[in-house]
Amino acid sequence: MNSIDKLIEIFSKFPGIGPRQARRFVYHLLTRANGALEELAYHIKNLKVDIAVCDDCQRFFQLHHTSKQEGSPHVCDVCSNKTRDHTILMIVQRDIDLESVEKNDEFNGIYFVLGGSVPILEKEPEKRIRIKKLKEFINLRQAQDKEQKIKEIILGVNWNPEGENTGDYVAKELKSITDKYKIKITHLGKGLSMGAELEYTDSDTLKNALKNRS
Amino acid sequence: MNSIDKLIEIFSKFPGIGPRQARRFVYHLLTRANGALEELAYHIKNLKVDIAVCDDCQRFFQLHHTSKQEGSPHVCDVCSNKTRDHTILMIVQRDIDLESVEKNDEFNGIYFVLGGSVPILEKEPEKRIRIKKLKEFINLRQAQDKEQKIKEIILGVNWNPEGENTGDYVAKELKSITDKYKIKITHLGKGLSMGAELEYTDSDTLKNALKNRS
């Protein structure tokens, strides 16, 4: 298979991209200078060289070269930030969700990235998300000095069947730990989202908007 | 102006309808039988004959002919329903909002329809909504026997600038009454609405989802 067809095949697997747009990408690249292609290839090839997975929250993050010395743990800016509240842990499905919450600048706690979600009826959920690593992380924190201890876990999952299922699975798996350490499990508030009009609000949202009125 | 152009003009004022679709409506009518046109005309002309405005919630409702005798007050099914909780009053902007909440069958209290909303910077808000009638209604209820007394007022407004402004205006106007009678004013819960994905959730919604977590 030649490079054009091969790239069309690869780009077609990019999120939200079909064969037609993948082909347009290839023609776009063909019109670029060789230098530009080499630069793109370089950054793709070396993408993970500069990137580490945070030992704590498991997100991808850019390595600071200072922290590259031997044996140093890899911890991201958020997890290593002492000014944040390490007693509140938000569990999210993907890096992109963490980014979204950070961008909105409304949350000062810490995160854990599951790295996926648990589809309904999934037989081996433990292979879909980092549930084992999550337990280890929480246990580790609870064994540590007081002000690092986790007091609340927010299930920061999407409100759709797969997200809800993921949240339920995590809560179930963590039950023994959260019971043992008296960690409160919370869910993000449900209700009207910005721009909502009552006329067009679905039943489930409205029910929660009423329940959560204040 | 002839009937075709006149009808196009009138239909163009229907919610969400432009001149082109208004014209299609007219051609649709032209292909109908005379009987169908007369029937439509009849029901439009007599629309309000069968309809009354509820003395309590101010909604439009279908008259029961039994209740048409002289001097009888006009009260809708909801307001005259003794099994509902008359101590919780939800204030909505329009009839269609009331219908939406009723359809979803999540609320067992009573309503008051403002009949509109208050745009930002509106100079004469009292002309936009039934604020005077609302005060009268609440005062009347508080003067009545105990189990009819209102204990909570839910501001069931849309979450957009005009809706928020309407809610603020109503709360301000009702302050002396709610203080006097110790009526709690509440807002519908804000947060993730059904189908929400964190990646695409706006800052204001996320902030409320965090604040209202439980």
Add this chain to the structure above:
Amino acid sequence: MNSIDKLIEIFSKFPGIGPRQARRFVYHLLTRANGALEELAYHIKNLKVDIAVCDDCQRFFQLHHTSKQEGSPHVCDVCSNKTRDHTILMIVQRDIDLESVEKNDEFNGIYFVLGGSVPILEKEPEKRIRIKKLKEFINLRQAQDKEQKIKEIILGVNWNPEGENTGDYVAKELKSITDKYKIKITHLGKGLSMGAELEYTDSDTLKNALKNRS
């Protein structure tokens, strides 16, 4: 059934309108003054009083009261316009198509409105469109004085399966007449429409764009 529900039912049958928007129409009407409702009802009821079907092209048109005297034929502005070329007849499916062509002001011939279209596999096509009236009209014209004789018939149908099928049916039905009077049958040109980009042009359109190149 009460007027509200009845009107919702009727409006739901308007082109492109669903029950939800039909309901919004009714609430829109409920907020109108009685005078406005009576005016709307009046124009709907009398819609066809002012309207006649053109004896020639069969379109709906506004009657000029001058032409209302006894026994006068009802002919629309286009058909009665001597400055137009009565030798070229464009056959269209609906009044709205005729309006569209007239609005664009590109055609100086005359029209005939079929009043519908012929679905694929339709067993009784003659009941779907005014094919009988069309034949009568053409025969009448050919029997008349020279400069009124039709020399060309343009099949002004939509380019979709039902439109093509309608055109084919009309051509087949007219064959004996067009052969007898040597009337040319033509189709609207097919090819690139405004805004077309080759990259996204479908095969059938491109094939015609090539065939019709000039």
Add this chain to the structure above:
Amino acid sequence: MNSIDKLIEIFSKFPGIGPRQARRFVYHLLTRANGALEELAYHIKNLKVDIAVCDDCQRFFQLHHTSKQEGSPHVCDVCSNKTRDHTILMIVQRDIDLESVEKNDEFNGIYFVLGGSVPILEKEPEKRIRIKKLKEFINLRQAQDKEQKIKEIILGVNWNPEGENTGDYVAKELKSITDKYKIKITHLGKGLSMGAELEYTDSDTLKNALKNRS
């Protein structure tokens, strides 16, 4: 700038891709195995190694290794195909347009890819498209043996202001040559495109559909 941000920047320049989707691409890549990234990088870096620009039509095409020997001209499958009609030359703006026409399998002539288009008011159009190479190619062909001589040039441009402007510019530039060799210049047919309904057809398209009726 780190690899993530750099890739987001590069992907954001891909056709039809914004910063948000570019970011999703990067996270997609982060979840791929190193082998997959290296493969992608390899094919991007080597994209042009396997690719040559056709000496005749100027399109990009996959090299056949047999044709790689020294000094051999690089000619694509279409241009080297003797069964095609080399007397009809279709000029297109981009490779993707050529692919689109080829895919539709309606054209048996040859192509020339301008490699771009000429914006309205462009001061240096000759720098936007391969007009010089086009003239050379045509002159070369006319100097050759009879059956290779070009008899018709189809301006296969998009029907939008930039496409029309490009076609006009090319026609103007080629005038002396086409006059000298009596080469006919044609445009793709304009009219109804598949799915078109008269009711929604714009004026320019309708005008051409009428002009090109047959």
